[in-house]
Amino acid sequence: MSHPSRHASNLDRTNRTVTSQPPDDSLPGSGRLTQVSFHAAGWCRQSARLAGRPDRGSIRFHAVFVRIEHPTFGTHLIDTGYGPGYLDAIRGFPESILGRLLPTTIGPERSPDEVLRRAGVPLDSIGSILISHFHGDHVGGLDRFPNVRLAARGIAYETPERRGRLGRLMMGYVRELVPSDFAERVDRIDESEFVAGVGLLDGFRVRDHFGDGSLWWVDLPGHAAGHVGFLLRTNDEAIFYVVDACWDVPSTLAGRPMPFVSRRVQFDARAYQATRVRLKAWSERYGRRPIACHCHETLARVADLPD
Numbered sequence: 001m002s003h004p005s006r007h008a009s010n011l012d013r014t015n016r017t018v019t020s021q022p023p024d025d026s027l028p029g030s031g032r033l034t035q036v037s038f039h040a041a042g043w044c045r046q047s048a049r050l051a052g053r054p055d056r057g058s059i060r061f062h063a064v065f066v067r068i069e070h071p072t073f074g075t076h077l078i079d080t081g082y083g084p085g086y087l088d089a090i091r092g093f094p095e096s097i098l099g100r101l102l103p104t105t106i107g108p109e110r111s112p113d114e115v116l117r118r119a120g121v122p123l124d125s126i127g128s129i130l131i132s133h134f135h136g137d138h139v140g141g142l143d144r145f146p147n148v149r150l151a152a153r154g155i156a157y158e159t160p161e162r163r164g165r166l167g168r169l170m171m172g173y174v175r176e177l178v179p180s181d182f183a184e185r186v187d188r189i190d191e192s193e194f195v196a197g198v199g200l201l202d203g204f205r206v207r208d209h210f211g212d213g214s215l216w217w218v219d220l221p222g223h224a225a226g227h228v229g230f231l232l233r234t235n236d237e238a239i240f241y242v243v244d245a246c247w248d249v250p251s252t253l254a255g256r257p258m259p260f261v262s263r264r265v266q267f268d269a270r271a272y273q274a275t276r277v278r279l280k281a282w283s284e285r286y287g288r289r290p291i292a293c294h295c296h297e298t299l300a301r302v303a304d305l306p307d
């Protein structure tokens with residue numbers, strides 16, 4: 001039998017089939033994105049079992065982030081992945097606990113700005129960064145984009161900001177990762193901006209980002225305060241990027257329960273489980289698969305995955 005961690009890693013590498021996501025006309029708005037690209041900046045090691053997978057050993061949790069191109073509004077990112085600043089931010093106690101629980105690797109060449117540069121994306125073309133939630137593997141690279149506008153749901157950062165240092169840490173929120181001029185740069189999204197979704201997003205609370213139906217914020221509660229996913233529409237695809245609403249799509253769609261420890265680390269375990277059940281129902285209703293940040297299925301879409 002092969003070494004367990006090698007076994008799980010090999011699973012990540014061999015699954016290179018992009019799951020098909022047909023386009024959608026059931027949502028309002030005729031706007032479409034011209035491109036949706038998946039990138040990865042750093043990774044941490046996670047137990048395959050705690051990720052919800054049947055495999056033993058550990059797997060890489062790649063910090064995937066997304067670049068979208070809009071024909072009118074230009075280039076924007078969803079999250080940043082890790083950046084080198086993350087390791088500095090968690091050096092002291094008690095934040096160092098995060099590094100012990102989830103050993104993280106970020107080479108200088110893997111910081112999100114470098115990844116984008118190599119992909120031929122001029123950094124000054126980035127209009128804004130949409131933040132799904134404030135965990136280090138999603139905002140750990142914000143300091144690499146010092147002048148870029150940010151968009152975030154108010155409750156996603158105000159909830160942890162109301163807690164003490166330990167309380168914030170329990171929520172996976174490291175204040176040092178939030179830029180010092182955050183308040184001036186952020187477009188704060190209020191809860192009143194979310195409305196009941198229709199069509200493909202029936203049953204979800206949603207917000208139309210550009211006002212043309214091309215990019216939707218989707219409320220996916222449980223994993224972190226104010227956690228959201230995104231529905232991304234191009235002419236060829238409608239991609240439901242559910243970020244961390246689930247870690248492993250196959251086990252979510254199979255209805256496999258998460259291990260106790262994995263449920264305990266969620267912001268709201270009950271809401272998290274309810275969201276997973278809703279994603280399963282969504283998948284069955286529409287015959288589609290969601291795409292999750294850390295799921296091995298997503299890696300087929302990441303062009304420049306590190307060795």
Ligand SMILES: [Zn+2]
Nearest residue numbers: 133135224244
């Ligand atoms: Zn997260």
